[in-house]
Amino acid sequence: KAGVTQTPRYLIKTRGQQVTLSCSPISGHRSVSWYQQTPGQGLQFLFEYFSETQRNKGNFPGRFSGRQFSNSRSEMNVSTLELGDSALYLCASTRQGANTGELFFGEGSRLTVL
Amino acid sequence: AQTVTQSQPEMSVQEAETVTLSCTYDTSESDYYLFWYKQPPSRQMILVIRQEAYKQQNATENRFSVNFQKAAKSFSLKISDSQLGDAAMYFCAYRIANNDMRFGAGTRLTVKP
DSSP, rough: OOOOOOEEEEEOOOOTOOOEEEEEEETTOOOEEEEETTTTTTEEEEEEEEETTEEEEEETTTTTEEEEEESSSSEEEEEOOGGGGGGEEEEEEOOTOSOOOOOOEEEEEEEEOO | OEEEEEOSSSSEEEESEEEEOOEEEEOOOOOOEEEEEOOOOSOOOOEEEEEEEESSOOOOETEEEEEEEEETTEEEEEESSOOGGGGEEEEEEOOOOOOOOEEOOOEEEEEEO
């Protein structure tokens, strides 16, 4: 069974640009969560999608947005990039009803903003 | 608000010895999940062990075991017979069903040969 797949793995952008990151969850997983990981702030929750609906949202500005498609694949978008947006963006999926609470993580997309 | 605290930014252990990583959490919920995740350098975050709060028995996975003290809101990870491959960042995490997972700041574990 394939794991969580994130693309691209690495990208470099400049301030003011926008970026879209993609996440394909494990087959059968309908919930996708996004996290931002930085050395200073650690792992911070961005949002979670389930059945194409945003179910939970973290405390990030509106420049951060996401969506989920009918095949459970998810994208997140960051507009008007700032230097502080440089981070590892992690996607994780989970199977509803598993009653384990476990998240399965992808390898992440490392964004550098210059 | 639920918070997770890992008081040890860095830990070091000699190969083949035992090390314990600490974690405390704050919650008013009675039903929740606790996890330890491992993140090797530049590699994927993987689950090490999990514990359901309603279970009194401490979880064990091979060389990894936890000491879950619900009343004290403590969830420590013990790694026995440490191996070089255990070197990584370890994150303690808390989750209520269908809510976001909250992570501690992490403990960087170094294993000395």
